[in-house]
Amino acid sequence: MKIEILGCSGSVARGFNTTSILVNDTLLIDAGSAASVLPDERLSKIDDILITHSHIDHIKELPFIADSIFTNKNKGINIWASSTTIDVLEVNVFNGLIWPDIRQLELKGESLIRFKELSLKDFYIGNISITPIPVDHMMGSLGFLLNEDDKYVLFSGDTGYTKGLFDVVKSLGARLKVFFVEASFPDRMLDTAVISKHLTPSIVGKSLGENIPKDTRVILYHIKPRFLEEIVANLPEKMEYIKGGEAFDI
Ligand SMILES: [Zn+2]
Numbered sequence: 001m002k003i004e005i006l007g008c009s010g011s012v013a014r015g016f017n018t019t020s021i022l023v024n025d026t027l028l029i030d031a032g033s034a035a036s037v038l039p040d041e042r043l044s045k046i047d048d049i050l051i052t053h054s055h056i057d058h059i060k061e062l063p064f065i066a067d068s069i070f071t072n073k074n075k076g077i078n079i080w081a082s083s084t085t086i087d088v089l090e091v092n093v094f095n096g097l098i099w100p101d102i103r104q105l106e107l108k109g110e111s112l113i114r115f116k117e118l119s120l121k122d123f124y125i126g127n128i129s130i131t132p133i134p135v136d137h138m139m140g141s142l143g144f145l146l147n148e149d150d151k152y153v154l155f156s157g158d159t160g161y162t163k164g165l166f167d168v169v170k171s172l173g174a175r176l177k178v179f180f181v182e183a184s185f186p187d188r189m190l191d192t193a194v195i196s197k198h199l200t201p202s203i204v205g206k207s208l209g210e211n212i213p214k215d216t217r218v219i220l221y222h223i224k225p226r227f228l229e230e231i232v233a234n235l236p237e238k239m240e241y242i243k244g245g246e247a248f249d250i
């Protein structure tokens with residue numbers, strides 16, 4: 001599985017892009033920055049977009065990705081999200097006021113943009129099996145577990161402490177190659193993190209316990225740019241971090 005971190009910051013700042021993660025060139029997780037990072041020819045290869053939730057740092061470039069598809073592609077794109085997230089996007093973004101209702105864009109009688117409502121069942125996009133995992137953030141928020149060739153990668157999405165997420169980590173053991181887990185705030189801002197339903201490095205550490213298989217990489221992401229230095233300076237043992245621009249071959 002090829003994973004490119006186009007952006008993974010918890011806010012916008014100069015030199016930092018918000019969350020967009022490209023998998024095997026054609027699958028995008030969140031639409032925080034792809035349109036402003038990828039050249040047109042790579043953007044037009046995207047067939048599917050998984051949206052974790054509707055906060056603006058995860059969806060803000062969806063209108064421009066759709067625009068690029070409309071002008072450059074001759075096939076449609078699937079946008080996979082929870083019913084709550086789809087409702088929010090339809091009512092608040094693609095409403096003809098903020099941006100046109102993109103579902104009405106058609107090519108050869110077929111909609112170019114197809115919203116696909118996710119249940120909590122596994123499904124396939126190409127060779128990748130995807131399991132949506134409900135997480136405690138805003139309503140309808142999801143993390144995603146991806147599996148290709150029995151190598152698992154887990155993306156937490158934005159979340160407060162969610163037992164089910166950490167249970168997945170424990171149950172997979174060494175088959176989980178990477179756990180990308182959000183850590184928006186430093187430990188000294190624990191109260192802010194809890195109220196806003198985010199994590200800090202120490203919540204991640206405590207929730208994982210002592211039993212992380214040595215083959216599983218725990219990588220913090222969605223760090224707010226102004227706290228990056230502080231989080232990196234106090235990074236717990238066995239944890240890594242990303243800030244955007246990295247690539248992984250798993
Ligand atoms: Zn976010």
Ligand SMILES: [Zn+2]
Pocket residue numbers: 053055137158
């Ligand atoms: Zn959020």
